[in-house]
Amino acid sequence: MYRILFRRMLAALGFVCVTHALAAPTTSSPADPLLSQEAMTAQVDAASLAKYREIVGTFNAAVRARPNDSALALARCRFMQNYSWSEDLRWGEQAQTDLNACQKALKAQFGDIPEVALYVLQSTFGKAAIEQGSALLPKAKTWPAADRARLHAALANAYEATQDRRNAGIQAVQAAELLSDTPVLLLAVRHLALTGETTKARRLLMDAPVPKTPWQANARINTAHDVLPGTLARDLVLRMQKAGLKIDPYTSARALLQAGDAPGAQRALADVKPDSPESAQNRALRVSVALAAGDGPAASAAIRASLEHDTNNRWPLAQSYAVLLSIDPAAAMRPAFASLMLTLLLAGLSIVLLPGLLMFPAHYVGTVRARKGRPTIAIFEGIGLRHAWYGLAAFCLATWIIPALLIGQLALMRTGASAELQILQPKLAMAHLVTLGVVSVLLAHTVGKFGWRQWPGYGNWKARWFIWPAILLAVAAISAWVMARHAVPGAPADSPLWNEVIVHGAAQLGGPGLALLLIAVAVPIVEEFVFRGCLLGGLTRHMSFAAANVWQALIFASVHFDAKHFLFFVVFGLTTGWLAKKTHGLAAPIVIHAINNAIFVAMVLSR
Known part of the structure; x- marks a missing residue:
């Protein structure tokens, strides 16, 4: 009932403001003050302030008539809050003064009521919000689960604002356990993944009801992709699509690639409109998907597009080009890739020559010792x-080039930053085995010199x-x-x-x-x-x-x-x-x- 009354009052306030401005008399005289934008704006402000005062007076009379009605007192403060936070109203400071007095009276009379306590807490920020929310925790044990969840969510946001991510995560987890679709669900999932409780994190994501908007669905899928390697992100994509939500093609492709479904990722990227602008990250994703699918023409086109737009991304592209060489040598021999081939050759030459540079000081020391008679x-x-x-050159060259040819994106994998790392583990092990075999072959002559x-x-x-x-x-x-x-x-x-x-x-x-x-x-x-x-x-x-x-x-x-x-x-x-x-x-x-x-x-x- 109070919400309906609240909406009607807002509508009345807006109607009066507009009609007052439209009803202003017009004249052709340039000296007419109504032709001044400033004067007309002042009249609108005065009319809106008068109507605001009238509605506040109605609220005050109702509160005096029903002093024990916490919902009515709360509705009054929320009405004032709409105008105290507005940056467009010239009388916003007056509304802020009214709001401060309203909140003070509300907290003094109804501070123990969950709805009121949470409203006051959500109007507080930083360390003050942490102190105020922590003081409510003992009282909240008797609150309904939904209200306790809101309290923990507010504390999670307050801790997050003060860069205390550990306590923010703890509070977010407690909120998610009480309310499955809490606004801090993803914060809870990231905290659980960081602390190793991946099973619990997966359960929270899968148990949460399907969100109402696509952007929320995309956020959940991306979070699963980033912190929970495996098939969970793909499972979320399928669940959201089944519910009728349109998932971003790049998000779908990233999740499917993580699950090892490179053809599915390619089909997802096919939904991207040809004239749509792509970020460097999405172009890199297109390259990774094509390489994982073993599609030489698609990989060639994706690498060429990245080469045209991402001039500062030459080294990762060179490693992707190395994979293209093993997938489709004909496509890799196009003139457009000459710079990448040169990058690979220079990198290989540097790896071979670097050990030689390290040997020069040793040779100099040996020469000096020989001249001094101390060989x-x-x-x-x-x-x-x-x-x-x-x-050393053979070992370093093989260790670099074999995994790069077989897997690609080696630099990213060495940092453990790739979410697809778990899927690639067997391939990486095989690449390491091949590397050791290649090193053994390259050093066979040296083994003969070494002697049994x-x-x-x-x-x-x-x-x-x-x-x-x-x-x-x-x-x-x-x-x-x-x-x-x-x-x-x-x-x-x-x-x-x-x-x-x-x-x-x-x-x-x-x-x-x-x-x-x-x-x-x-x-x-x-x-x-x-x-x-x-x-x-x-x-x-x-x-x-x-x-x-x-x-x-x-x-x-x-x-x-x-x-x-x-x-x-x-x-x-x-x-x-x-x-x-x-x-x-x-x-x-x-x-x-x-x-x-x-x-x-x-x-x-x-x-």
């Missing part, structure tokens, strides 16, 4: 600086040499056990995810046995030969062992792209390098490396 002795016969250069005798090692070994490696492995095992024990199931891993992705991908392809074979057998053999055999062996021919060992350990740690564990990789590289010198071979370093990687595999698969 060094290489720890491995037959391995020199050129083998160090070639071994230096693989197992020779000389008298001493047990005390293995005390420190054993301690290091024990620390790694304990750390892995602690991390696995305290890991939150389903929690998103920290960047970078490269090594973990390879383990999971190998396990998907052939179970834990293949993961162990790849990570704990093949990787140690190849990496120990490259870094301890070729790199350390070549450097020690020109510089002291201590300097060479530090150098190779730093390079070894750098190529793993893991800043979080960089120090561990350095210490591990120093340890295996020292063992290689002591045992005159690679067998002991390979075994230590294999044990360490086996511990890592066990930790990843147990999470």
Whole structure:
């Protein structure tokens, strides 16, 4: 009843304002004040203010007649609020003064009523809103569920406004558990995904009723895509479409691609109007969809469109072009892609030459030492600086080019920023296996130079040499056990995810046995030969062992792209390098490396 009365009063106020202005007398005299826009506006303001005062007076009389009617008192404040927040009215400050007095009286008399308490809270902002809302929590235990949900939602927004995302998420989750279609649903979902409660986050999204507008549906789908990898975003697309909502084609395509349905994503993008403008992000999506579908002509057209518009996006496009080379070489050989081909060639040449640049200081140090009569002795016969250069260059080039050709968008995947990463895990593991095979083939001649005798090692070994490696492995095992024990199931891993992705991908392809074979057998053999055999062996021919060992350990740690564990990789590289010198071979370093990687595999698969 009060809402109907409220609407009628608003309509009456607007009608009086308009009719008063229209009824103003006209004259042809230029001196007539009514021809002045300012004068006419002043009359409209005066009329609207008079009508506002009249309606407020009606409200005041009704409130005096029914002093215990909280709904009527609340309707009066809401009426004033409509005009106090208006930036177009010249008398808005007067309405604000009325509103302040109204809210003060409302809170003093009806502050314990949920509807009133929530109204007053929603008119408060920042830390004051947090303090006021937190004080209401004990009283809210007896409130209806919908009102409690509104209280938690208001607190979530207040915390979000003060950049306290943790408490904002906690309050949003409580609101979503009480009211499935709460306005802070997506904030709750993001918080749950961030804290590893992905099952609960999925349930909240799927249990929420279908929204009324397409933009709300798109927001839910995009949130699922961003924080909940898998098929949930696609499931939401199908649910929203079944309910009759029109979903943005790019949103649909992104969700379908994440679920591994590249043809479906292509069909979704086909709904985009040909003359519609595309953002750089949507053009990149079109490229990814075409490449995932193996559609060479579509990928070629998408890359060409991105090349024309996104001049600052050359490197990701070059990696996508590398995938196009493997999908449709004929389409990739068009003159329009000459710049991308040149980018790839220059990148490959830089990767090959960079290890050579690193060897120049070593060669200079060796020359100076030889002139001073202090030559060094290489720890491995037959391995020199050129083998160090070639071994490192072959390893780095294959590690870059093979995954780029087979998968594409490598830089994005290394940061763990791609939502499609989980779908690509098996392909990434296969690419890693192919990379190790290519490196082995490229280094076959160097293996012959290395000789069979230096693989197992020779000389008298001493047990005390293995005390420190054993301690290091024990620390790694304990750390892995602690991390696995305290890991939150389903929690998103920290960047970078490269090594973990390879383990999971190998396990998907052939179970834990293949993961162990790849990570704990093949990787140690190849990496120990490259870094301890070729790199350390070549450097020690020109510089002291201590300097060479530090150098190779730093390079070894750098190529793993893991800043979080960089120090561990350095210490591990120093340890295996020292063992290689002591045992005159690679067998002991390979075994230590294999044990360490086996511990890592066990930790990843147990999470």
